[in-house]
Amino acid sequence: MLFDDAKQGRKPLSERVRPRVLEDLIGYPGLTAKGGILRQIIEKDLRIPLILWGPPGVGKTSVGHIIAAEKKVPFLEFSTATTPPKQIIDNITALSAAGKVPVVVINEFHRYNKLQQELFLPLMESGNYFFVLTTTENPSFTFKGSILSRSRIIPMEPLSEEAILEILKKSFEKDPVLKSYSERVSDEALVAIAEMARGDARFALNALEAVVEESEDLVTPPVVHQVLSRKPFHYDRSGDERYILISAFIKSIRGSDPDAALYYLARMLEEGEDPLYIARRMIIAAAEDIGLADPNALSVAVAAYSAFEKVGLPEGWIPLAEATVYLSTAPKSNAAYKAYLKAREDVHKHPHLTVPLKLRNPSTPLLERLGYGRDYVYPHNLPDGYSPEHYLPEELKGRIYYRPTGRGYEKYIEKVLSRLRKLRNMD
Numbered sequence: 001m002l003f004d005d006a007k008q009g010r011k012p013l014s015e016r017v018r019p020r021v022l023e024d025l026i027g028y029p030g031l032t033a034k035g036g037i038l039r040q041i042i043e044k045d046l047r048i049p050l051i052l053w054g055p056p057g058v059g060k061t062s063v064g065h066i067i068a069a070e071k072k073v074p075f076l077e078f079s080t081a082t083t084p085p086k087q088i089i090d091n092i093t094a095l096s097a098a099g100k101v102p103v104v105v106i107n108e109f110h111r112y113n114k115l116q117q118e119l120f121l122p123l124m125e126s127g128n129y130f131f132v133l134t135t136t137e138n139p140s141f142t143f144k145g146s147i148l149s150r151s152r153i154i155p156m157e158p159l160s161e162e163a164i165l166e167i168l169k170k171s172f173e174k175d176p177v178l179k180s181y182s183e184r185v186s187d188e189a190l191v192a193i194a195e196m197a198r199g200d201a202r203f204a205l206n207a208l209e210a211v212v213e214e215s216e217d218l219v220t221p222p223v224v225h226q227v228l229s230r231k232p233f234h235y236d237r238s239g240d241e242r243y244i245l246i247s248a249f250i251k252s253i254r255g256s257d258p259d260a261a262l263y264y265l266a267r268m269l270e271e272g273e274d275p276l277y278i279a280r281r282m283i284i285a286a287a288e289d290i291g292l293a294d295p296n297a298l299s300v301a302v303a304a305y306s307a308f309e310k311v312g313l314p315e316g317w318i319p320l321a322e323a324t325v326y327l328s329t330a331p332k333s334n335a336a337y338k339a340y341l342k343a344r345e346d347v348h349k350h351p352h353l354t355v356p357l358k359l360r361n362p363s364t365p366l367l368e369r370l371g372y373g374r375d376y377v378y379p380h381n382l383p384d385g386y387s388p389e390h391y392l393p394e395e396l397k398g399r400i401y402y403r404p405t406g407r408g409y410e411k412y413i414e415k416v417l418s419r420l421r422k423l424r425n426m427d
Helices: 037-043 060-071 085-097 114-118 121-126 145-149 161-174 187-197 201-214 221-227 240-254 258-270 275-293 296-311 317-329 335-349 365-369 410-423
Strands: 050-053 075-079 103-107 130-135 152-155
Touching (some): 050 060, 075 085, 114 145, 161 187, 161 201, 187 201, 240 275, 275 335, 275 410, 296 317
Parallel strands (some): 075 103
């Protein structure tokens, strides 16, 4: 094994090469450039609470380290999983009382409930601290509004492979233990690690260390893949990533892009999403976005759901993929969807309109005497099977909710409805 002489008590490589100055923060030029919020905080002593929102390993905590190092102030880091709010408040107010302005990093701040979050408001307003609140969840849903209004929200996306590769190469320069082995790691191996990291710099650095430790020969891509087990995907069924991907999938179907839709389908399936959840969303898309422009679309989506139930994995993705392509290339219409919304709006405005007596079923002699069903014309008794009567309540007579688009099968529906509505004097 390599590094044995320094292994006892040694911190992980990701911690040893953590950025401490602005220039070392790779992948976020918007934060560090002139006019960037991080540079302004340091140069102008701005004490604006930061909410750093992004997946693990993108440098959220490192931002706090950089501010503390650049400002030469105390650095305090807390985890909401293990530290109650009162303990954090006691620790940081003690420093404030001593005249110090610390950087306070509170990781996974979304784990605190809204009442617990509110305890920090007076401290944020005091201007005595540099607050850095990190989260992997959408702060719009998990942070108290008063916290959001006082903070600067900075989304931190997964790092690009290029950024990860730059971080890996610089780690040889920054860490003396790793530097002595730089000639034994091929550039292709670093590229392989960057690809496997999926935007997570912490994983990439710790993977590099593991690979170097376990290999006594030249480190190549096959060695990397042999040493490293497959990294779990950054995917949480209860988290924001799920809704980002399903939204992209549905919008790709709606936008008639089967290639993009297949990509997001594959990404969700490979990352462990419940296939039936995807299939249910496809059923909704078929009804909402395709509608009567292609009435078969709903049948295809339902059939895909049923097929997956019967087949399961590993082959169950095949009917889902087939349905995805069908829905993506089908003509689109949300006319039926919009028609229902308009009808629902009238229901809320006029919740108790009287149903015409002729439409009521005279199921008893009393109801018949009261006029239920009287004057109702049975359409099947007419030559064309159509009665030009009005069926809506009197107050809504002539209201039109459904207006076909003229796309796909709705071309035919449009012609039929145009003729029928003329007979009903609704034009």
